Amino acid sequence: MKNVLITGAAGFLGSHLCDRFIKEGFHVIGMDNYITGDPKNLVHLKENPNFDFIEHDVTEFIKIEGGLDYILHFASPASPIDYLKIPIQTLKVGSLGTHNLLGLAKAKKARILIASTSEVYGDPLVHPQTEEYYGNVNTIGPRGVYDEAKRFQESITMAYHRFHGLETRIVRIFNTYGPRMRLNDGRVIPAFMGQALRGEDLTVFGDGSQTRSFCYVDDQVEGIYRLLLSDYSEPVNIGNPHEISIKDFAEEIIKLTGTDQKVIYKELPVDDPLQRQPDISLAKKLLNWSPKIDREEGMKLTFNYFKTLSAEELLKSEHKNFENHIRN
Numbered sequence: 001m002k003n004v005l006i007t008g009a010a011g012f013l014g015s016h017l018c019d020r021f022i023k024e025g026f027h028v029i030g031m032d033n034y035i036t037g038d039p040k041n042l043v044h045l046k047e048n049p050n051f052d053f054i055e056h057d058v059t060e061f062i063k064i065e066g067g068l069d070y071i072l073h074f075a076s077p078a079s080p081i082d083y084l085k086i087p088i089q090t091l092k093v094g095s096l097g098t099h100n101l102l103g104l105a106k107a108k109k110a111r112i113l114i115a116s117t118s119e120v121y122g123d124p125l126v127h128p129q130t131e132e133y134y135g136n137v138n139t140i141g142p143r144g145v146y147d148e149a150k151r152f153q154e155s156i157t158m159a160y161h162r163f164h165g166l167e168t169r170i171v172r173i174f175n176t177y178g179p180r181m182r183l184n185d186g187r188v189i190p191a192f193m194g195q196a197l198r199g200e201d202l203t204v205f206g207d208g209s210q211t212r213s214f215c216y217v218d219d220q221v222e223g224i225y226r227l228l229l230s231d232y233s234e235p236v237n238i239g240n241p242h243e244i245s246i247k248d249f250a251e252e253i254i255k256l257t258g259t260d261q262k263v264i265y266k267e268l269p270v271d272d273p274l275q276r277q278p279d280i281s282l283a284k285k286l287l288n289w290s291p292k293i294d295r296e297e298g299m300k301l302t303f304n305y306f307k308t309l310s311a312e313e314l315l316k317s318e319h320k321n322f323e324n325h326i327r328n
Contacts, residue, residue: 001050003067005029005110007058007101008074010037012180013115013173013217017072018042020221022050029064032075033057035089036082041180058097059089068108070228073101074115076149080269081186087145094149095156102160102168111167113228114157116235118174118276119147128243128277131172131235141271154235161233169227174239174278178217178298179305183313188212189299192250193306196257206268208247213277215240216298219291226287239278240291256299 004021008014009030014037021028022045030042030053045051056062058075076093077083083090098114105112121129122137137147154170161168181187183194195202215238223238244252250263283289 001025001027002069003027003029004070004072005031005064005068005104006072006074007031007097008037008076008115009053010034010039010041011074011078012041012178012182013078013176013220014074015041015180016178016217016221017074017224018045018051020225022048024225026050026070028052029054029068031056031058031062035086036077036079036182038180038182058100059092060100062100062104064104064108068104068110071101071105071108071110071112072115072224072228073098073112076115077146078117079182079185079187080143083146084142084186087142090145091149094146094153098153098156102157102166105168106160106164106166111169111228112157113169113171113224114153116154116170116172117146117150118172118237118239118278119143119273120151120154120172121273122147123271123273124275127275128241128279129237130279131237131282138271142269143271158234168233169230170233170235171224171227172235172237172278173220174215174237174276175212176215176217176220176239178302180217181302183306183309188246188249189214189302190306192253193257193303196253196259196261197306199259199261201261201264202250202253204246204250204263204265205272206246207265208250208263209245210268210272210274211243211245211276212249213240213243214295214298215291216293216295216301219293223283223287223289226289227283230287232286236283236286237278237280238283238289239280240295241278241280242295243275243277244295252295252299256303
C-alpha cells in the first residue's frame, strides 16, 4: 500500500482528494491546521484504517514517520475573503510551506504535486489561457498576496525539479465547485447559493460581463489524479472550458433555486479578472482528460448539498474566527 500525504486535507478540494486516494487503495495522511479547513469534511474518515490525520501548520517544520510515496500540497487559503483577511499567512503557506514540503519530498524520495491556480494568469490579456501564457498580475495589489504566492510556489517547485531532480507536478486549477464548499467564502457559487437560500438578492460585482468557467469537483479530482501519475513536470491547466458571464450565471442560479430574487450590482473589486477560461488542450493530450459533468448537473448536486445545511450555517457570514491564527 502506497502512502500519500495531502495537505489542506480538511478543505473543500483536499477532502475530496482524501476520498479519492483512499478509494484507489492508498494509505492517506491528511494534514491541516484548520485555519480555513473544516473538521466536518473529514469526519466520515475518522474510523477508516487507511486514513490518519495530523493537525499541523505546514509553514512549520514537518516530520512524518515512515515512508512517503506521494505528496499533494493543497494547503492554502483559496478564496478572496480568506486571503484578504490573512494575507501574510497566505504568502507564508505558498513560500515557507512549499519549501518545507519540497524538502520533505526530497528526504523521502517522494513525488510531489503542487496545487497552483488560474490566478497566476492575473487579469489575462490572452484568452483562453494556455500554460505558455506568463500572466498579467499586479504584484502589489490586494490579490497579489495569493497570486504571487502561487507564482513563487511554481518557481521553487521547478527549481527543486531542475536542481535536485525531484519528481514534481504542477496543476493550475480553474474555478472548481461542488459539495463541501463553504458558504460566503467570497467565491461566486457559494455566495450566490447562500443568498438565494436566505432569500437575498444576488450580488454581481461590476456589470456582470466578466466571465468564469466552472469545473465540478469530481472532474477536477480526476484530472489531478491523472496528472500525479503522469510523467509531465511542468504546469497543466485543469478546468472546464465552458465559459459563462457572471450576469448570466446569476440568472441560472435564480432559475435553479426557484427563487424570485433580483440581481443587484456593486463596484468591481480591484484587479478582479475580467475573463477566465482554460485552454485544456495539454490535459487532453497528456492525460486523456476532459470534464464529463456539465454545469447543469453539477449545479444541481451542489445546490442539493447546500440545502442540507442548517439555518445557523446559512446565516454565518464567515466559517470561523481567524484571530487565533493571526500572529505575524
